[in-house]
Amino acid sequence: MKAATLIDRRPEAWHAATRHPFLDAVRDGALPATAFATWLLQDYLFVGDLLSFQALLLARAPRADQGVLAGGLVAVEAELGWFEAQAGRWGLALAGPRHPTAAAYRAFLHNLEQDTYAAALVALWALERAYLEAWRGAVPGDPAYREFVAHWMTPVFAAYVAGLEAAADRALAAGDAEGAAERAFHEVARLEHDFWAMSWTEEGR
Ligand code: HMH
Numbered sequence: 001m002k003a004a005t006l007i008d009r010r011p012e013a014w015h016a017a018t019r020h021p022f023l024d025a026v027r028d029g030a031l032p033a034t035a036f037a038t039w040l041l042q043d044y045l046f047v048g049d050l051l052s053f054q055a056l057l058l059a060r061a062p063r064a065d066q067g068v069l070a071g072g073l074v075a076v077e078a079e080l081g082w083f084e085a086q087a088g089r090w091g092l093a094l095a096g097p098r099h100p101t102a103a104a105y106r107a108f109l110h111n112l113e114q115d116t117y118a119a120a121l122v123a124l125w126a127l128e129r130a131y132l133e134a135w136r137g138a139v140p141g142d143p144a145y146r147e148f149v150a151h152w153m154t155p156v157f158a159a160y161v162a163g164l165e166a167a168a169d170r171a172l173a174a175g176d177a178e179g180a181a182e183r184a185f186h187e188v189a190r191l192e193h194d195f196w197a198m199s200w201t202e203e204g205r
Helices: 003-009 012-020 021-028 033-059 063-090 098-114 117-136 141-150 155-172 178-201
Strands: none
Touching: 003 012, 003 117, 003 155, 003 178, 012 178, 021 033, 021 141, 021 178, 033 063, 033 098, 033 117, 033 178, 063 117, 063 141, 063 155, 063 178, 098 117, 098 178, 117 141, 117 155, 117 178, 155 178
16 A cells, blocks of 8 residues: 555545645634644644654664754754744744644554654644645745645645655555554644634634
């Protein structure tokens, strides 16, 4: 099985993970300030959790995957700085508790540390590909949010996701890893949807 087959098997779940009124509002400018602020803080906390997860994944990666995972680790650390700069620009504090949805995502990433390498790698590929597709749907973005759309629309990010997909394909080639990887994929799709819903409905929309 190829990693992309997981998407083909669950089109509804993938659609729910990558399309959301939050993203439509990024595109047309109707995004409430509270929804944006919730997303910015919670995604900053998420990226911090992702950095820890990726560091441990790199530690157990086969030689062929070290390059793409080491590059991703450096990129995610830089992304924390980017979030901090954005928060400063918007006058938003990056402090506050994790929303239960972000806490559930963190717990999921933590549990993957005990799961197979293939399952953890497929999860990383899926969550990055979900962001690539989600923000692509918001192109070009209302002027206020255009920088955010552009952040995930760079050729470098697309190449990173392609590199993760090639690594996931290699990990899945053995065949015995499929069950755990498919479960991890479904969980990513569900959590990605929940993350948009959290940002959008926090204020009772
Ligand atoms: C919720 N999923 C979420 N946030 C992100 N920043 C990414 C994926 C991609 O890094």
